[in-house]
Amino acid sequence: xxxxxxxxxxxxxxxxxxxxxxxxxxxxxxxxxxxxxxxxxxxxxxxxxxxxxxxxxxxxxxxxxxxxxxxxxxxxxxxxxxxxxxxxxxxxxxxxxxxxxxxxxxxxxxxxxxxxxxxxxxxxxxxxxxxxxxxxxxxxxxxxxxxxxxxxxxxxxxxxxxxxxxxxxxxxxxxxxxxxxxxxxxxxxxxxxxxxxxxxxxxxxxxxxxxxxxxxxxxxxxxxxxxxxxxxxxxxxxxxxxxxxxxxxxxxxxxxxxxxxxxxxxxxxxxxxxxxxxxxxxxxxxxxxxxxxxxxxxxxxxxxxxxxxxxxxxx
Ligand SMILES: NC(=O)c1ccc[n+]([C@@H]2O[C@H](COP(=O)([O-])OP(=O)(O)OC[C@H]3O[C@@H](n4cnc5c(N)ncnc54)[C@H](OP(=O)(O)O)[C@@H]3O)[C@@H](O)[C@H]2O)c1
Numbered sequence: 001x002x003x004x005x006x007x008x009x010x011x012x013x014x015x016x017x018x019x020x021x022x023x024x025x026x027x028x029x030x031x032x033x034x035x036x037x038x039x040x041x042x043x044x045x046x047x048x049x050x051x052x053x054x055x056x057x058x059x060x061x062x063x064x065x066x067x068x069x070x071x072x073x074x075x076x077x078x079x080x081x082x083x084x085x086x087x088x089x090x091x092x093x094x095x096x097x098x099x100x101x102x103x104x105x106x107x108x109x110x111x112x113x114x115x116x117x118x119x120x121x122x123x124x125x126x127x128x129x130x131x132x133x134x135x136x137x138x139x140x141x142x143x144x145x146x147x148x149x150x151x152x153x154x155x156x157x158x159x160x161x162x163x164x165x166x167x168x169x170x171x172x173x174x175x176x177x178x179x180x181x182x183x184x185x186x187x188x189x190x191x192x193x194x195x196x197x198x199x200x201x202x203x204x205x206x207x208x209x210x211x212x213x214x215x216x217x218x219x220x221x222x223x224x225x226x227x228x229x230x231x232x233x234x235x236x237x238x239x240x241x242x243x244x245x246x247x248x249x250x251x252x253x254x255x256x257x258x259x260x261x262x263x264x265x266x267x268x269x270x271x272x273x274x275x276x277x278x279x280x281x282x283x284x285x286x287x288x289x290x291x292x293x294x295x296x297x298x299x300x301x302x303x304x305x306x307x308x309x310x311x312x313x314x315x
Contacts, residue, residue, distance in 0.1 A: 006054025010094035012087050012109050013101030014058040014065050017127060019072050020161040024192035025053055026076035049183035055079040059090040091118035099126040110140055119150040123181055126154050130303035153185055158210045166193030169206040208296035216292055221246055
């Protein structure tokens with residue numbers, strides 16, 4: 001278990017997300033090291049746990065993944081071990097385990113010989129879309145959580161983890177995680193963006209808003225660029241400009257500006273902005289975007305029950 005040099009973080013499934021999350025953690029550790037080396041450190045006080053990850057074990061089933069992981073993360077110079085087809089060994093050596101395989105793969109991994117023993121007393125963080133904490137716990141412990149069993153935590157990050165701009169939702173646990181466990185999970189996911197904690201009943205809506213959200217916003221961004229291209233702007237510039245405008249807008253909102261006030265502020269009487277806004281309202285864009293989130297929420301709830309290819313709220 002944990003020793004003074006820091007914790008061992010093991011990732012089961014070193015694909016896109018596994019690498020992005022390990023990369024975010026390593027980058028954050030490297031940044032805080034640099035801050036500590038500043039002559040008069042202006043490092044912000046944070047809510048870091050007492051112990052942070054310091055060693056990493058990346059497990060996968062393909063030998064090629066070892067090279068990919070080393071290429072992506074080797075330059076951070078943290079102790080990094082890669083294992084192929086050896087999830088149990090990686091889990092034995094871990095303090096905290098990130099489950100990052102495909103959703104349908106968790107039973108193969110967690111059902112392997114020796115895995116339940118290897119997991120004893122540890123924290124297992126699952127980012128599997130559509131797989132509930134209860135499904136994992138019921139699979140591991142069909143007779144109920146034993147004394148000293150592992151704690152399972154569900155977190156939903158999104159694809160922007162890659163650029164450390166994820167919106168990750170940490171599902172609240174019952175009974176609650178210890179203070180240190182909660183701080184550790186929050187710290188890990190803060191290293192790839194922002195976090196919020198919400199109860200299990202909110203996870204389908206979170207999957208829709210945060211998981212599907214990048215696709216929704218990408219469509220809006222692309223449509224805005226299309227309009228500018230139609231009016232003569234070059235495609236590459238139009239796309240970059242649309243993306244920067246979206247980023248600037250989100251920056252203002254995250255800085256405390258209310259979206260409705262922001263909209264009113266830039267709508268000069270008789271001006272071009274109010275003209276464009278009214279076209280959007282005529283097209284019921286607002287209602288349709290909200291409906292898209294509701295539809296995705298309903299479909300997400302069905303996926304959690306193993307039902308695929310369904311419609312949600314729409315007929
Ligand atoms: N991508 C996203 O934006 C996103 C957002 C939120 C949540 N998630 C969730 O995150 C998880 C990972 O997604 P991803 O996009 O990173 O998928 P991915 O790139 O396919 O990564 C999954 C990795 O797990 C490996 N794997 C499969 N079976 C394994 C086993 N038995 N032991 C060890 N490794 C195994 C895969 O190897 P092979 O390639 O050989 O199969 C692959 O390298 C999924 O459950 C997904 O629902 C993803």
